[in-house]
Amino acid sequence: MSTSVASPSGGSPLLSTPLLEMRGIVKQFPGVRALDGVDLDVRAGEVHCLLGQNGAGKSTLIKVLAGAHQPDEGEIRWDGDRVTLGDPQAAMARGIATIYQELDLVAGLTVADNVFLGRERSRLGITRPAQANRAAGELLARLGHPEIRPTAEVGSLSAASQQMVSMARALSQDARLIVMDEPSAVLDAEEVDHLFQVVRDLTADGVAVVYISHRLEEIREVGDRITVLKDGRTVATGLPARETSTAEVITLMTGRTIEYVFPARREVRDQAAEPVLEVQDLSLAGRFRDVSFHVRPGEVLGLAGLVGSGRSEILETVYGARRATTGTVHVAGRRLRPGDVAAAVGAGVGLAPEERKSQGLLLGEPIYRNITLASLARFARGGYLSGGAEKQAAREQAEALDLRPVDVDREVRTLSGGNQQKVVLARWLLRDCTVLLLDEPTRGVDVGARSEIYALIRALADRGVAVVVVSSEIPEVLGLADEVLVVADGDVIARRPADELDEHQVLDMVMEGAAPVPGAAREGDVA
């Protein structure tokens, strides 16, 4: 990255001829026309945002650009010349680096190996690990993560750290165009800020960035221009990112206007009801300490905090997927054996995990089998499964969550990222749980479907389910939950009713790792 700085204002387009032009791109998959004539042009030094609902074709488009998919029609111009990107090497050779939506790393290799995979630091085929480690360490430091060791095995890292490794890989290519497919989905607010700083540095050097995200506020913060896809077509291109209103963008994406609101909480909560989930002094060595909370039927408890603060571990420990070091979990008055998932499930606890590919989905199986997996007993008579009833139930859930396409016989593998997330969620919403633990339920889900998910969660609570939600998006926790626990570095630092908190207070708490004196710094603008 020694390119001379040509634009002091970082982000304003440098040249009038686009660096990249894609015209009339068509990509047909068996049964789906994922891209149906998409246009995109990207200028050097700009952040070009690509927006669209789940399944609109964003990832498919950037895979065409990365040489991972071959388009059926259309042309790609790079620097004004028509090019064919026959395979990933061809795209990389031209200076196109891609951070894919699904983490595309090799779990068994080290961080440095992954960063330089395919372009290993070597002489005459002999690798130079010391050099690679040093270079990878420098890249990670530049990304604000010097604590990720280049020699660590990637499989042992958190999703956020893995995202950083993907990012380091893209940076290491000295690319002229970097495509980022939902890089912020697994990051928390602080890390996103850092990411944006890196993006600004890149664009100041004249590198173009294509940025995909479902968080519209990010677009306004970092974007220069917007292209909107809908059902595989470009519906708008070159919109100024800062001037276009959110409502307009949403209308373009979905074809309708969406009230981005949270469902109403129940007016009077039944404070007398017995808590159905009681967690007492739960600890997991090195992860979190002395966590206590209880949830009544009909309540939604939110866990706010940074990625890596221990929220997911708390859920996993309650669920029995990790064995608590100390502490107890009671469901409906009965104590659960630590580290016993079967006992938890038997007691009516469900967990929708945050990482869909590794934790939740049978990718090669049809959608309906994935959805009904946790509630098979309901569809079985004497062990014999009734496929029709199964599909019917799955279809209802799929429609409720706005899954696209709603064809429940499709393999999950062929769904877009956000739609895969909806399948995981559908599975647990379908199951009759008394306690439902949701880890990042809307990760990668588009604005349209989010409201539906919020409404569904609230409806479940109203039916008497106790819900615990983890989310990195603070407004989501505050809007959805009745009560909020703020977690920092494995400690619960505050517990408040959600309507007594606002976003800034929560952010301050998680950043400082301690709660202010209650009532001291309360502002009047409670949502």
Add this chain to the structure above:
Amino acid sequence: MSETTTAAPPSGSAADAGDGARAKGPGLLGGPLGRNLGLVVALLVLCIVGAITAPGRFVDVDNVLTILRLAAVVGVVSVGMTFVIIGGGIDLSVGALVALSSVWATTLATQAMAQDFHWIVMVFTAIAVGAGAGLINGIVIAYGRLVAFIATLAMLAAARGLAEIIANRRTQIVQDRGFIEFFGGDVLGIPTLVIIFALVAAAGWVLLNRTTFGRRTFAVGGNAEAARLAGIRVQRHTVWLYVLSGVTCGIAAVMLMARTTTGSSTHGTLLELDAIAAVVIGGTLLVGGRGTIVGTVLGVLIFTTLGNVFTLNNLSSSAQAVARGVIIVLAVLLQQRLAAGGARPRKKARGAATSGSPAGALPGGSATPGGPAGARPGDSGGRPPT
């Protein structure tokens, strides 16, 4: 290697000190070393048992050399097999390829040529036949998209059949004195066969751990899609893996020809099972993406020593077979324990609270409801069968 991260920011420096301390054991040796240590212990225990039950006969230079000489042939094949399995495949045809190579290299025509020119012709023939058959395996698997298990099963049948046709079911005697003297001899008391094994293992180690080829083998087996997106030509790489396995079969054929002074279509019968077992005992995951050459070598030595101890105690080969079966299961169970306990907490959080924890390991193993982190997207929950 570990001094790269010393420039830590003030916020995380305390935690980094802990990290740095752990980083001292370089990643290359850190994990597998522990597992290999277990294998070394197992081998030592076997030796002690041998020394106690058959004193005098077990601890004897000739006996040790016999073990090593027996281990050499399986060992060479296992090195090739290690590459194939780490790369996410399997090669069932190795035994048959050894037979075919040995027969082809000892036909009258080849031996006549060798007589006119040099016995090296026989060596080249054997290796070329192995490589050629491996090439076919690789092309059928990588480009024909046939499952490796089926493709190499077919090659197993076909290659042994072809060997029978060529040899006309007769055992072919190696005529060339030079060949037998060279390969059957020794250097400074160490049999040439053992030296060849050592050389192949060393070359395999370098290739796997120190070259781009080796690195990419891990990537192809660990996550083929990620490898493809990283610009690795996965299909071509897969072909090379099977060629490599074929080459080791050719070398093993030469070694067998020297040891038995024959080429025969019955050479290497069930060799594939021994090789796969040795590789798996050595800690290589059958789903690919993980494995070591050192582990494989130890696996081979354990197997061969076991056979030797049994033979010295006059136990039947049937009892031996049972013991082998038990050992395979035990070894793999143990490997999984070690793999689950020694690593892979799924989350490594930032900040002092977590990175300062002792090694970040979770007792009780895999923390997540899903499959092993090393599994490829397609095989959810795929564990090596036991």
